[in-house]
Amino acid sequence: MEDLGGWTRTHHLGELTAADVDREVCLMGWVQFRRDHGGLIFIDLRDRMGLTQIVFGADYGLDAHERAHAIRSEYVLAVRGTVKARPEGMANPGMPTGQIEVQISGLKFLALSKTPPFEIEDRSEPAEVLRLKYRYLDLRRPKLAKNFILRHKAAQSVRRYLDGLGFLEIETPILTKSTPEGARDFLVPSRLNQGSFYALPQSPQLFKQLLMVSGLERYYQIVKCFRDEDLRADRQPEFTQIDIEMSFVDEEQVMHMAENMVRALFRETIGVDLPTAFPRMPFAEAIRDYGLDKPDVRFDLKLKDVTEVVRGSEFKLFAKAELVKALRVPAGGELSRKEIDDLTEFVKIYGATGLAWIKIKEDGEWQSPIAKFLSQAERDGLTTICGLEVGDIVFFQAASPDVVNTALGQLRLQLAERFGLIKDGTFAPLWVTDFPLLEYDPEDKRWVARHHPFTSPQPGQLDLVATDPGAALARAYDLVLNGSEIGGGSIRNHTMSMQQAMFTALGIDQAEATEKFGFLLEALEFGAPPHGGIAFGFDRLIMILCGAKSIRDVIAFPKTQKATCLMTEAPGEVSNRQLRELGIRLREKKD
């Protein structure tokens, strides 16, 4: 192989144009396509900026031409030559550099390449196992590489914006303390303190609050967070947050700052202008109209509460249910029996036992397995509340509020897909506000923080925490974009007594609070300013900006669903010596 031998690259491979004709250039890159005509050899050379056609011929460089026959896919070349306009009619309008080519006088083979396990091309769609095993080759594909270029631009945009507002980027520990509540921690054994473990941060929550106590006033960090939970298409065990905290602010100021940040981000990365004021919706309204706490408001289709209409119905399932809701699909009558059966299976995933439906036929007849149970008064009531018209279909769920809302909320999304209700390239941001502070956990039989235990209740709601925990509202806000939760935050408890009241409501007694969060409680006694913040799921934001279907397409080296890395084969076993140093003995494996 040859080394650079003093050659210096003069241009990237996406930038030469007709303006550069007759320029002597030196290019370096990977071989994308080879078209060997014998007397003339064309090669598309690739780097991350693009492609440039180079030509080998005896007239341009005899030695280079002869050696060029050996060139294969993915070889790394350095070439010297002259930029020339392509002959009349030979330009390639499909290529940014299609007006020119470079006639090669000198060639160096910087590296050879084995035949790659899959073709490095945007058109090919190799199995994900292979893509993950050879991730470094997958990342050569422009389609994937462009996601990371955009990700970089997004991070720069955020830093620029926050820096402009006086935010300080401050790093917080990765080796920290396990805390109760929230997700399962990743643990790291301590060699110097055998039997003790660090936890990787689920988020820098407590540190950023303490930075506010320190008087640093405005903090941000684009930071890795770790949660040892099962993976999803939009969830990895290590992921990145844009983490932000501010002092002397209320929720209006945090939301205003965050909105402007997201707006700048969209403008500077994909040139999209988001609305100047993001709409807002209280949590209760989101559940009422959309069934979910992260409504996709790119399309309408609202759920309607019809519990009272069917309260006395002969259809006992409706009459007895705690909650009955309807979802009308305008012109949905075209759904086939098969499709309805499939939708019935779909809602069962979310705990539904079935799916009642009514089609309103041309002649006004109600075609439905349940129509015969409905009185005229009930029919009139449903027609009015749902706004039923000829050609519609309306679906029902009658069950516990949780099941009704989840099943119909998910069905709503499914139907939007089926009927093409979502226009490509639309972005609908939405603030969801007025969340309940606490949620009852039937498994642990106790109240848990819906957001996190440091979130402040809304003014005047502190007493409710003790008397009617489910009714207390939080000073919390989520930013939802196209039905995906991309950010969330809150105003925090900034006095010891507020925080103590919260711990009490969560059933964390004095001793436990002191043990787990003593440093925070104590800090709050030394003059903590009112403060609050927000954290964005950076990967999810990038997914939306790129139109990626999987979070793996915006993470350079992602994990599989079983949280392994197919490239490095992490996690792996460690030597007995390493275990001994840590004071760890493995238990016998279960059969």
Next chain:
RNA sequence: GGAGCCGUAGUUAAGCUGGUUAUAACGCCGGCCUGUCACGUCGGAGGGCGCGAGUUCAAGUCUCGUCGGCUCCGCCA
């Protein structure tokens, strides 16, 4: 913890109700070619169907198990 889909040359796929020697395209190797651009053209090599049992005269096709990938429920303050 649970449900579903997938696994066939290097890659992507086809292979119907089980039946000669498992197809194709791309890629790869060799020849020819001075205007190609997913070059063309002629020729060639390459797999026994993720793995293991079972049913059967006969299994890529059926059954069970197992491994791996993906999607989802639970979980994710």
